[in-house]
Amino acid sequence: MIFDEIVLHNFGLYQGTQRVELTPPGSNKPIVLIGGLNGGGKTTFLDALQLVLFGPHAKCSNRGSLAYPEYLSRCIHRRPGNTEAGIEIAFRHTVEGTEERYHLRRYWKTNGNGCKERFEVFKNGHAEPTLADNWATQVEEFFPANIAHLFLFDGEQVEAYASQTDSSALIGAAIQNLLGLDMVDQLDKDLLVYERRKRSEDKDAPRDAEITSAQDAVLDLRRRVDALKQERASLQTHRMDKQRKALRKAEERYRKIGGALYDQKDAIENKWSGSVQHLKDGEATLRDFAGGAAPLLLVRVLLESAELRDQHEEECRRARELAGALKDRDKAALKHLRGRKAQKEVVDALKTFLDADRAEREALGKKDTVLDLTPEVRSDLHTLLRGDTDQLAAESGKLLSDQNRRRTSEEHSRVEYESIPSSDTVEHIAKERDELRSEIAELEAMHAAMGQDIERQQRELERRETALARLLEADAKDRGRRDDRSRILHHSGKVRKTLEAFRHAVIARHVRRIEQLVLDSYRQLLRKGGLVTRLSIDPEDYALTLYGRDDEPLSAERLSAGERQLLAIALLWGLAKASGRPLPTAIDTPLGRLDSIHRMHLVERYLPFASHQILLLSTDEEIAGDYHERLRPWVGHTYQLTYDDKTGATHIAPGYLPSKEAA
Incomplete structure (x- = not known):
């Protein structure tokens, strides 16, 4: 798969219609280098790739819990009169030796009834309405949304993947999606639900009241959890967002009357x-x-x-x-x-x-x-x-x-x-600002407490559901296993055991290959060649264990921040290799907090080889100076994101950022 062009129209910081050519000029120049200062639109550019490809299923950086129409509405460039925005992307994908050309157009517009999206798909120059209606399924064939984070990621945030918890979650999710085990898990859950339903169809009289009470308790807990979630969401939307907006206005007033001068x-x-x-x-x-x-x-x-x-x-x-x-x-x-x-x-x-x-x-x-x-x-x-x-x-x-x-x-x-204002001028606004900050802190504490309460209630719900399942299972056993229902339950359990055995066998077979790919990637990036001699992934909980020169376990917390970030990148790189999918890679802020040697290793050993097409979104402190010179032979296109503070808009221009020594 190769991205040929992306078009941004009034999307986020990008005002007007801006086109960016992405086609590599040759196989030896796979990198598209895009430079921009912090706040200039790099993350927005990465979000645009996710949004145009996956739509409602895109994992954009600033969406949070927003509904999809509300998120689209907030993505429209903030300029009077702007009510429409959109993203287009042209790419090529080869299937069985045949190259297909796709062009996606995703536009949306706000009106009195909310925000409405228009999505179109063109294949080989022809409109394909049916393909557009089923795009969520079609895109899974060549760029599954569940593994998009292996190819489209923020370099500053990947260090968290090096922790024991997050690395296990990342590896588990990747293995599940790469091997198609999510379908096995879903089948297991469906069978379990089916079993519960069958067991509850014909309860004997002595257990009716107990089962009914347990079911009522579970239902009551579910309602309580849902109510708490709604209350927490209302607190976030109506009170916290309102107070934050008021705080921004107070800080703006404070700035306009010269508060910054007063502070100095x-x-x-x-x-x-x-x-x-x-x-x-x-x-x-x-x-x-x-x-x-x-x-x-x-x-x-x-x-x-x-x-x-x-x-x-x-x-x-x-x-x-x-x-x-x-x-x-x-x-x-x-x-x-x-x-x-x-x-x-x-x-x-x-x-x-x-x-x-x-x-x-x-x-x-x-x-x-x-x-x-x-x-x-x-x-x-x-x-x-x-x-x-x-x-x-x-x-x-x-x-x-x-x-x-x-x-x-x-x-x-x-x-x-x-020009410094008097204390009388700024005192009341400063007091208002401090009060708003205090109120927001209290609301955030309340929001966190409600989250903890929800977690406690959910744990209780899971406990009661488990008890209900055991109760229903005992009830089913009491009824005898000679009728058709018993046989169904018996065979369903056997199928679930078979699925579990199949799941473990598939994971055990492929996890060794993934271990080697991740280890090779990590060794290629490290400046300490003998720091890690091997690594293992537990097939049960996907826990990642590193081993040092003495073949003793090496905790990820003992690594430096740069080594942890390289470990996270090696995880993504190794898992991407394991996917076997030739997909473009887009990296925002690739060098993060690495030291100079680790940065040079990443520039020389990873960035040119991460994929057949690499989009690098860099600040002027990262790909600069010697790093830029080392990477230049691999760069096919360069662009710079120029942010105009007066208009609040970013424009994309050819050429990289002005020359600056690497930090």
Whole structure:
């Protein structure tokens, strides 16, 4: 069997119509990896698989004791105007070498008369109304509802199967359904009822009153138990649910008026005080910075002007120093040219140029000196303009930026502190909330006490029924065994003994194979290879016993939480193998509370091989980092469940959750 596609329409958290392709792209990529945060719709997705396949017989996570129409009504997406929801699934199933294609459509709608469901089955593209009417029987042929928990399960809840009681119940139920022993048990019960009826048909007079009294007592106890169950259900539905709803409203009002801020009042006040002090410290730092060379940043233009003025005065000084030397040099040069009998025009032109040059320099040298900087001052000015002011500017910018952040933080803290409601505002709602919590606790205690009373009454009923059966049996013996009724009872008892012998023989024959499959699965998952050397299953009560290296019994309670969870998974895996049915496997929160080594074993040794098609519903803390990389070669499709808090809806998108290291 292979799931090809599932369609969710306004189901639970899933708004609108959303399609998810599930067909593995190849036999080497059997995994469909679906990531989502807690509360994002993973369990709802698993419930959708159960609901679309099994309808009223589905064991959904949040149904409890709700009637099927009421449960369907609560599954409709909570959005104004939504009155209809539905689930579709397309899958393939091969029978005797022939592949059949099925498409299931399960839709329901609420109206003034309640909730009505419409269920359709299409086989190989054609509608099959008869198949839809008898689907509860048809689905048992390729995916029995009684063993669905072996293939569709929540990884966080399977650890309970490792306990002595729950493992026995799981193994017993699995063996009963895998071997078809539920039919044998039902036949045994039917024969027992038939015997009781036959024995009560013709009571002798001396026993009539005793039998009638015993029957009346049994009937009275049954009525009492039924009345208690109805009263307990009424307490749950009318009082506890009402008070819980009122508590949710009170908590919502408390949240809206700022109750959460009020609960953190001291922390918020300390945060504000710290922000104020931090702001003051920043102001002190700025004042200290302003007491240094920082004010020079305001007169940088004047400093640059002073540098230019100093450069001009330096040129004037050099002009004064050169004036006398140039005059002597010019005379010598002209005299030299005349001695060499140079042309008069050249000598006159040179004389004119030299006279003009000297005149210009003499004029420059006569200008006033204002600054008259020393070389040391000139060097300091140059250093200040070429480096110190830039550094001061950068440091001042950083200090001012830091102060702005401190001011912003102080403003945010102050606004948060001013948003805290007064004690008068929240006190009455907090009191109402606490009173509702106390009332709910009392109702829950009452509900539990009623449950214990029901169990006591049921035990008494079973005791009286047993006594009545013995009384009827004695009455039947007294009447003699020679009539037809006696022979019927005699042969019925023999048949029941035969059925019991057959039952024990079948269990003893198959339980050894199941032991080996579970042991092989557990050893494959464990990181301590020699922790468990063998295991046994008692054919009578299905008790599971582990044996350690010394061949002594190893209690499941001595295992770590991770080892118990792996034992539970090995139980499911081994029983699934024993079923011999090639069914898809869907696992919600597969890694649970396992440590890193057990997680890696589960990723490498179980998840890729759990089935020919595996749907993994994981949080971002599980299949992530190295675990994701190890699993990636086996993954055919990836999806992520994105929950929008504003709309209260989840949308399914291709691709896995953003990369995150595994915890």
